[in-house]
Amino acid sequence: MHNGTNRRAPEIKQDSASIKGAFADFMGAFEAFRETNDRRLGELERRASGDVVTDEKLARIDTAMDEHKRVLDELVLKRARPSLGRGGAESMETLEHKGAFESYLRHGDEGRLRQLEAKAFSYGSDPDGGYLVPDELDAEIGKRLADISPIRSLATVRQVSGAVLKKPFAVSGMAVGWVGETEARPQTDAPKLAEMQFPTMELYAMPAATASLLDDAAVDLDGWMTAEVEAAFAEQEGAAFVNGDGVKKPKGFLNYPTVDNADWAWGKLGTIATGAAGAFAGADPSDTLIEAIYALKAGHRRNASFVMNRKTQGVIRAFKDADGHYLWQPPASADGQASLMGFPVVEAEDMPDIAEDADAIAFGDFKRGYLVVDRAGVRVLRDPYSAKPYVLFYTTKRVGGGVQNFEAIKLIRFSA
Structure with a gap:
């Protein structure tokens, strides 16, 4: 155990140095972005249009920021990976x-x-x-999926042993009333209940290995299997939790009926229009963000997050408040999150780009609003015949998902 720790120490030290350097690069790019954007705004105040060179420089810096953040996220994720089955006593079974x-x-x-x-x-x-994978491998795949699948990391996750999770929901809230100490307790009105069903669908990956890889005793097969499967699962999950149609896959929150938030009703997600087709409003564009924040009830607002892709986030980075402060703020640490008006910003690349009538930004308490259902167990079927000389590992899990509380999520729609 002592020797293993010594071998691991230089690795951890090197990872920490890489993360520190990547975070410094990201913050340097953000400072350059602010300086260049302030210059662009000054040019716009002095004349009707900005300088083309400055605009191009700002676009390059914005792209560089995204790249630095991507590298930083990958390094943090790599360091967060624990070694499987290395710590604690294990039973004979x-x-x-x-x-x-x-x-x-x-x-x-x-x-x-x-x-x-x-x-x-x-x-x-x-x-x-x-065959079912060992518990450690199953838990590791689940943990890493939570790290790299953004909606899963925000949502409530339930594990079930059956094919469908059925959940009652009190649409009108619980019926209550006031009475005196000795007064009779009259029967309250029956609450309006909705039964929500979340079926689990099969998700699969098929990593391939060579005979030499399998014969090499030094290869950690648990680690190899996790690395091969988790990225494929997370990519498919992430897309389904946002845009899935519910047919052989989870139903994404962007695939539910929508209605203007002023006319919100159960079973639909409320939308807030920006006031301009395919863009933020020309004057006071941040007002739409404020409206979306206060469209949520206070109980949902406390734990709310903004969800958008990198391109949309790049547009919002330039927004300022009345005092000239940037509304978007970078993460305070390498493994932290950026914030917008004090709320976390979660990057989900499956969110649509800004376009006419696109719901490119979601804001809400996804812990209450969205439910992910996992059926217990990940299975592996070894197939040495279909792709000789490679050995295929047909790996499956069952997962479902859908909106469980329609008032906890709001969408910003880029429409007039």
Whole structure:
């Protein structure tokens, strides 16, 4: 254990130095952005139009900021990856399952794994459906998905053993009333309930390995499997949680019916228009952001976040308040989040770009507003035949999702 720690120390030190350098580069780009944008605004005040050279420089700096932030995010994510099964005591059953699973991955030996899972009455013991991965690997995939799938990291996540989660919701709130100490308690009106269903759909990935990789005892197969699967799962999940149509995939929050927020009703998401088609309003563009913030009830507003893609965030970076302060602020630390008017900004590249009638910005309490449903267990089926000389690992999990509280999320629509 002592030797392993010594080997790991230089790695951690190097990662920390890289993150520190990347964060410094990002903050330097932000300072250059502010200086150049202030110069551009000064030029606009002195004459009707800005200088083309200054505008081009601002666009280049904005792009550089996005690139520095991307590199920084990747470095922070890499450092956050824990080593699987390295800490704490493990039961004999856990160690036995891990050993049997690794033997299955490397050599296709399914005898021990089948016996263990049959003994545990596991529904994953059917070789045609694959075998359940060890608990550590399952938990690691789930954790990393939360790190790199932005909506999952914001939403409520529930794990179920069945195919569908059914959830009642009191649309009109709980019925209550005031009474005196000795007075009779009259029956209250029955609350209006809505039953919401969140089915889980199958999500799969199929990483391939060479025989030499599987034969190399020094290769950490748990780590390799996690790295191969998590990015593929997170990419598909992230797109579905935003834009999914609910057919063989989760239903994204942008795929629900919408209505002007003044006419909001249950079952629809309220929208706030910018006042200009495909753009923010020419005068006081930040007023739309303020309107979206106060469109939420106070209870939802406390834990709310802005969700948008990098391109939209680039437009908002230039906004100032009446005192000349920038509304968008960079993260205070390397693993922190940028903020807009005091609320976190979450980057979701599956959000649409600013365009006419596009709902390019969402604002809300996604913990209350959106629900992610995971069916317990990740399965792996080894296939050495379909793509010789490679061995395929058909890896599946079941996941669902949808809006669970329609008043907790608002959308900013770029329309007149």
